Amino acid sequence: MADAAHGPVLALTTGEPAGVGPELALRLAATAPSAARPVAVGDPALLAERAAMLGLSLSLPELAPGEPVPAARAGVLPVWPVALREPSRPGVLATANADYVLETLDVAVGACRAGHAAGMITAPLHKGVILDAGHVGFTGHTEYLRDACGIDEVVMMLATDRALHAAEPTWRGGGALRVALATTHLPLRDVADAIRAPRLARTLRILHGDLRRWFAVERPRIAVCGLNPHAGEGGHLGREELEVIAPCLDALRGEGLDLDGPLPADTLFTPRHLAGVDAVLAMYHDQGLPVLKYAGFGRAANITLGLPFPRTSVDHGTALDLAGSGRADPGSLAVAVALAAEMTSRGDLKAMTTP
Numbered sequence: 001m002a003d004a005a006h007g008p009v010l011a012l013t014t015g016e017p018a019g020v021g022p023e024l025a026l027r028l029a030a031t032a033p034s035a036a037r038p039v040a041v042g043d044p045a046l047l048a049e050r051a052a053m054l055g056l057s058l059s060l061p062e063l064a065p066g067e068p069v070p071a072a073r074a075g076v077l078p079v080w081p082v083a084l085r086e087p088s089r090p091g092v093l094a095t096a097n098a099d100y101v102l103e104t105l106d107v108a109v110g111a112c113r114a115g116h117a118a119g120m121i122t123a124p125l126h127k128g129v130i131l132d133a134g135h136v137g138f139t140g141h142t143e144y145l146r147d148a149c150g151i152d153e154v155v156m157m158l159a160t161d162r163a164l165h166a167a168e169p170t171w172r173g174g175g176a177l178r179v180a181l182a183t184t185h186l187p188l189r190d191v192a193d194a195i196r197a198p199r200l201a202r203t204l205r206i207l208h209g210d211l212r213r214w215f216a217v218e219r220p221r222i223a224v225c226g227l228n229p230h231a232g233e234g235g236h237l238g239r240e241e242l243e244v245i246a247p248c249l250d251a252l253r254g255e256g257l258d259l260d261g262p263l264p265a266d267t268l269f270t271p272r273h274l275a276g277v278d279a280v281l282a283m284y285h286d287q288g289l290p291v292l293k294y295a296g297f298g299r300a301a302n303i304t305l306g307l308p309f310p311r312t313s314v315d316h317g318t319a320l321d322l323a324g325s326g327r328a329d330p331g332s333l334a335v336a337v338a339l340a341a342e343m344t345s346r347g348d349l350k351a352m353t354t355p
């Protein structure tokens with residue numbers, strides 16, 4: 001799977017078939033020579049149909065996981081086939097294909113775990129249609145991959161391209177940002193109850209360990225947001241900072257983690273406060289991700305920390321409104337592929353997962 005001359009084999013799941021995932025994978029393969037060997041996981045007929053729809057001339061050789069994957073060439077996209085459950089039209093969701101989407105993830109995870117791929121990249125899926133199909137409790141790739149790997153905790157982190165590379169110091173300005181989340185896909189009314197010290201501590205240990213492991217940040221400095229406005233205003237605007245977050249951070253500082261916070265989120269996300277910080281931990285999805293997307297939408301990637309192999313993804317969703325049009329920007333997928341390739345080269349840092 002690892003081949004110094006041709007780069008690592010990476011499973012690239014093509015996501016919701018009615019969304020932009022299939023066409024972004026095709027457009028990337030049509031134009032960009034890759035440092036890795038991405039293999040699309042999806043329906044070959046669907047990919048051929050979308051390629052024709054977009055006027056792309058591509059060869060889509062079908063392989064089985066474990067078969068040799070040739071060096072990447074512009075215009076060639078090898079495919080590990082998974083069959084659609086019913087034909088798919090751009091922009092039109094079908095619950096029948098929810099199992100297809102999940103099967104692509106299972107194939108990619110199986111390939112990573114068997115050593116046929118060094119990591120995986122995921123094009124966007126549609127959480128709503130998977131739930132509508134009856135997969136109760138499905139909240140996204142992040143938790144699905146956690147469960148598929150039989151581990152207790154993972155962490156979602158998004159990073160702009162300027163903050164991806166360890167060799168390049170972080171926070172040089174110009175939109176370099178890494179934002180991890182203490183909670184992911186929860187209704188806002190449930191967020192405060194989910195901020196509990198044991199889970200927060202596990203999240204911060206994973207973030208600290210994986211910044212070292214995958215990003216070669218030797219001594220990560222992490223800024224932690226408060227939950228409430230003004231980080232609770234001394235308890236007058238909420239007590240989570242005083243009762244949960246601050247004591248948890250104190251305990252982790254005793255373990256050697258370099259943590260700043262809890263800080264008011266509005267001023268934390270300013271250049272002066274971000275100087276010297278390697279990652280921000282936001283308490284919830286829409287506290288951290290709008291800032292990240294403002295800084296770098298289209299050139300950022302989503303990374304699942306805590307998995308036994310690299311998994312990266314795009315910074316956007318299925319964009320059903322653009323599917324089939326050829327107008328969706330493949331920039332984030334390109335960043336996700338490049339990052340996954342780079343992460344696989346950091347295997348020697350795997351031991352550095354605990355503080």
Ligand SMILES: NC(=O)C1=CN([C@@H]2O[C@H](COP(=O)(O)OP(=O)(O)OC[C@H]3O[C@@H](n4cnc5c(N)ncnc54)[C@H](O)[C@@H]3O)[C@@H](O)[C@H]2O)C=CC1
Nearest residue numbers: 123124125126127128313314316317318319321322328329
């Ligand atoms: N990694 C993943 O699997 C992700 C999946 N989603 C899922 O996607 C579905 C749709 O979510 P939305 O909130 O509507 O977000 P979305 O990202 O699909 O769309 C929001 C807006 O951004 C635009 N946009 C998205 N990707 C673009 C691209 N590559 N180039 C240009 N414009 C682009 C869309 O046209 C739309 O106007 C939901 O089911 C959500 O859960 C959302 C984020 C990540």
Ligand SMILES: NCC(=O)COP(=O)(O)O
Nearest residue numbers: 139140141142143302313
């Ligand atoms: N907003 C980020 C997002 O929805 C990504 O979720 P996941 O499918 O990567 O877990």
